[in-house]
Amino acid sequence: MNRPAEIVAPPGRSLWSDAWRVLRRNRAAMTALLLLATMTLLVIVGPWLSAFSFDATDWDRISEPPSLASGHWFGTDALGRDLFVRTLYGGRISLLVGAVATAVSLLIGISYGAIAGYVGGRVDQVMMRIVDILYALPFMFLVILLMVLFGRNIVLIFFAIGAINWLDMARIVRGQAMSLRSKEYVEAARAGGVRTGRIIFRHIVPNLLGVVIVYATLTVPQVILVESFLSFLGLGVQEPMTSWGALVNEGAQELENAPWMLLFPATWLALTLFCFNFVGDGLRDALDPRDRQG
Amino acid sequence: MSESLLEVTGLGVRFGTPDGEVSAVQDLNFEVSAGECLGIVGESGSGKSQSVLSLLGLLADNGRASGCAHFGGRDLLALSAAELAAVRGAQIAMVFQDPMTALNPYLSIGSQMSLVLRRHEQLSPRAARDRCTEMLTSVNISDAANRLDSFPHELSGGQRQRVMIAAALLCRPRLLIADEPTTALDVTVQAQILALISQLREQFDTAVLLITHDLGVVAGHCDRVLVMEQGQRRDYGGVKEIFTTPAHDYTRRLLAAVPRIDAPGRQALPDTVDELLAVQDLSVSFRLPPLRWPGRARELRAVDDISFALAAGETLGVVGESGCGKSTLARAVLRLVPPGAGRVSLLGRELLPLQGESLRAARRDLQVVFQDPLASLDPRMTVRDIVAEPLESFQPELDRDSVTARVAELLGRVGLEAAHLNRYPHEFSGGQSQRIGIARALICAPKLVICDEAVSALDVSVQAQIIDLLLDLQQELGLALIFIAHDLAVVRQISHRVLVMYLGRAVELAAANELYERPRHPYTRALLQAVPIPDPDLERGRERQLLSGDVPSPLQPPSGCAFRTRCSFADARCAAERPVLHELHGGLVACHRAEEI
Amino acid sequence: MAAPQNQPVLRFAVQRLLGAIPTLLVLIALAFFLIRLAPGGPFDSEKQLPPEIETKLRAAYNLDDPLPMQLGRYLLNIAQGDFGPSFQYRDFTVSELIATGFPVSLRLGSLAMAIALLLGITAGTLAALRQNRPADYTIMGAAMTGISIPNFVLAPLLVLVFAVWLGWLPAGGLGDGSLRYLVLPVIALALPQVAYIARLTRGSMIEVLRSPFIRTARAQGLATHTIILRHALKPALLPVVSYLGPALAAIITGSVVVEQIFGVPGLGRFFVQGALNRDYTLVMGVVVFYGSLIIALNFIVDLVYGWLDPRLRQV
């Protein structure tokens, strides 16, 4: 008989490594990923490298076009503030909102969906009815109402946005949990005396993870969009702090004499959304088990 | 021999994949004469379906066909897409495997059928409708005119396949291609559909190309047979010749591997009577949510008052058509579904009242092997972790290396290698995956293993190997098995005793050979008669009484005897009074008239 | 409820209606309590209000009654189309403002919706039929760009290019009310939805075209256009139909910024002004009005869905 030490077993190809191979072959997604990483890095460290601060006004240099010589690479705004630094600062807010609000929506969505899906039965019916009702509400308007009532508050924005985006996640997770629960390998584990906690930890969670990653990636751009929308309307972050939405709004007002004020922040915002969508699509192709059959 | 209708020479099919070209069919030659039935037999991956799809230009986008296929003076493979489309449906028609998905669920049957007539014969809507009604009547669908407005989901499986056949024959094609037309159907419905195809073949003077994996179907219905393996022709000739004097070794192996319902079982009743498992009056009901909210919840009695006992080392076969509750019975004994009424005791210990930790402990003696080998293995775990899981949960004190050693040893026992330890399920074939499932079931040395359709998804030759493995293991380890399957021939091979179920109820329980040779219950008889035998002479000489209709919905079982809606012996008492299982000639049967029949 | 047993369609409709009503109630109650209980809100007693508003408010909201009764009366008022007086536009009631602004927004929104559906479905179907070929890549690339550029970015960009630089179209306002003035706002509103619907249609069309019943239709020799139009389109459009509700919500939301940017005097513009000036009754009136609109559309979508998918009609 073999002694353990003598067993030579070459490693197999796990689904994760398969997915990674598929993703790596997807040039669009990989480029987008790289671009995102670069932008994130810039947004974080960029402001420290620049000679200007985001709120320093310079009355001699109002609405100056972009130039390398002056050091105002993106030009300045109507108050003479450096647009490059302001764009990066806006990016900090946008990306931060993206991350935090997505995390909030994941937390609520996953726990809600997993409970409904795993418990099933009447609990599930009631929980999903609630989601149906909430789903039909015009959330953007409620958030605006909230902003109007409670004042403009960044923490509130985080939670308001996170709280409206969890519905999709809850539905997806619930559907997955339901189908996983009746999978034969879960039944086999139960028959094999595996405890419920361990089943959830070893069988349900890893198989849920793929879908969650995909939808989390697709939630980030949605969240960024909502925040910029609010800021655009003047209901988001307040001066002198800024975000991409607020910058686009300022740019839209100076359209005729300072188009760069619109073009730079708009490009950054669109590019970020674009990249997130591409990465999300790529992940979906790589992790969606439906395409694995072929 | 009459004139040749279709002549295929040098047919090849290739698929372009990211990893290069894959050849599915090579140098295939065959012909079909007018009015004859040619069977193409092969296991999965033999290229039998692809070769036929290629003739009609129905390959997937990455597929290419080469060679010649002469039909009505033209080469099908040389036709333009438009010319070929004019042939399809008009001169060559096709029937597919699963009538549920092959019919458009969003269109009424009438519109789906009319589209064919309006395309090929430019009929007016009225005339098309009349022709459809006529055709539905010829496939024995009652109330045809009204049925045209039905949607596929409103029909039973058998009716759907009749509609498919009717749609295929609308333009009186000269060749009907049927690709596994009965594989998705129950055996009693299969018999009806095959009889219908044979009858229509004569009535419309249509040649039939029947693609199937089932040698029994070929034996009963084909004039000539083409045997395929790995994209190549292995045998080709008259049906008798193929079955009696096959030229190719592959055909011989295939014939040897096919389980036959008329072959005596391999298991003699053991003399030991140590009772291992006792099931008494077990019932399981499910509450289904209302069809629409708000509404009343519906109750489904999946298992209705079942009792049986099982001795150590014994195999009990459980058979029945889909929806008869055999899988639920297994899940109830395993406590995977909430138990209803009744008692289940294993080695004298009551299972149903157990909860939590004590239930978990009791599961050690009771294991399961499922039907779909891939679905029953967690795709994200390695083989080692999958097989080790029950052991680690029952003996957490074992260290990692000794668990691995046990797993490796067991893998060897079920015919795999220790080198497979770190592989993932998707890297294995169906047969290998099922071996992994068996290893997992055996790792804790259980007393009873429940096999729920454990070999149904496998090809015949692989099926035979797995059955051999199970029988060996049973001998060696003294295992008791509950072997659940819809394939009656397989069950006969492996079982000591057999339980027949219908709509959640036990209709007959007897020793295997006794039950197969002298069935007492009308349903058992009909079931056995419906199973085809892979022997042309026997199969064609058999006297059969076909059951009519489909299995009723388990949501609304008939009153009295559940079988009475399809039983030719039914009388007033059958509707009023539910027959109980009683002893008759050493077996148990639930029929009021079993004695007279 | 005594819905006739022999009329499944009516029964279905009644059941769906029963589902829509609670949503509406939740919406109104939510808006009501938010505004009623918010600190620093209009009903904060610390607040100094002009006397004429104070009287109107007291009359409209019966501030002296217990809360549930107030809610009940509020519901009753809404049912009669009365949303109370506006804070900001003192001479108007909220209903009058809605009546002024909504027709403008409706024209904008319905044009955008029509374009989004027409263009989105066509482009999506084309891409699906040319899957993985240049046409597909082009359409999907454009769609990806479309969903990544929000209306409030697209709108000023359009103004910059077509009004400021090229001078082809007016930059804002409704002018003489001719179509020229609507082109840019409608495009800004429709484009992201075109992109989304195109992606949705492509995905579901590809999936439907892979299904076995399409193979059956091909085996029956049906012409390609028959297969697409008669067999595939209906199931492929189901996801688009269920997206109609969210699409309407997105277009309404979008109209808020688009009207703002183009200076279109629609309901969205009133809404933003109201939000910035803390015109509570107006904001709440618009929220309830648009919310009801979306819920009503969702109800209609449900009915259409039932009509498209025969399996749902089953009793």
Ligand code: SF4
């Ligand atoms: S009880 Fe009656 S209906 Fe049932 S099987 Fe026997 S004869 Fe047929």
